[in-house]
Amino acid sequence: xxxxxxxxxxxxxxxxxxxTINCKSSQSxxxxxxxxxxxxxxxxxxxxxxxxxxxxxxTRESGVxxxxxxxxxxxDFTLTISSLQREDFATYYCQQSYVTPFTFGPGTKVDIK
Amino acid sequence: xxxxxxxxxxxxxxxxxxxxxxxxxGFTFDDYAMHWVRQAPGKGLEWVSGISWNSGSIxxxxxxxxRFTISRDNAKNSLYLQMNSLRAEDTALYYCAKDSNxxxxxxxxxxxxxxxxxxVSS
Numbered sequence: 001x002x003x004x005x006x007x008x009x010x011x012x013x014x015x016x017x018x019x020t021i022n023c024k025s026s027q028s029x030x031x032x033x034x035x036x037x038x039x040x041x042x043x044x045x046x047x048x049x050x051x052x053x054x055x056x057x058x059t060r061e062s063g064v065x066x067x068x069x070x071x072x073x074x075x076d077f078t079l080t081i082s083s084l085q086r087e088d089f090a091t092y093y094c095q096q097s098y099v100t101p102f103t104f105g106p107g108t109k110v111d112i113k
Numbered sequence: 114x115x116x117x118x119x120x121x122x123x124x125x126x127x128x129x130x131x132x133x134x135x136x137x138x139g140f141t142f143d144d145y146a147m148h149w150v151r152q153a154p155g156k157g158l159e160w161v162s163g164i165s166w167n168s169g170s171i172x173x174x175x176x177x178x179x180r181f182t183i184s185r186d187n188a189k190n191s192l193y194l195q196m197n198s199l200r201a202e203d204t205a206l207y208y209c210a211k212d213s214n215x216x217x218x219x220x221x222x223x224x225x226x227x228x229x230x231x232x233v234s235s
Contacts, residue, residue, distance in 0.1 A: 049225035100172040
């Protein structure tokens, strides 16, 4: 199974500041035939189901603000929130969709500083 | 508007069975693969199982393989999860999630239900 790790476990950020979350997969999730990384990011707020933010490592889902961006390739990925808004305080999960089982990272909780 | 409504959760003793259902609306159900994802209390997300649009391809997490069975009824726009030999570690909120693709390959979970809680305890 592909093991997903995230760092940090949590971070405290002030409104308007940048937040950076890292995700690492135990093997590459880059599909060479189409050069796509099968890595997605989800946001989950307390008491709510997760919400798809980014897929193929860097493509924003429709309706997701452009302050959210994803980058990386192969085994190392980053989610960046350029200027944190109050509604962005949540837990963020990366997930590989390269091969079953489709594993998630343990999550990174973003709190208000 | 896409809606996914899970039901069937509850308190069950270890070793017993439970069947979860997910009623889908607002999209053409048989155009998409569907999945179950669970979240233990205070913990992270775990993909449990997925099924392709025509039930031709099915996958399970190792933790539930041989005990859980996913199925779908496209005529009823419904997804199911039959859970047998339940264990305490199966206690979780079970989400039904729609895939953006028809096949069980490189899924994106673009819509989620609110979940149904399964508690396994004596």
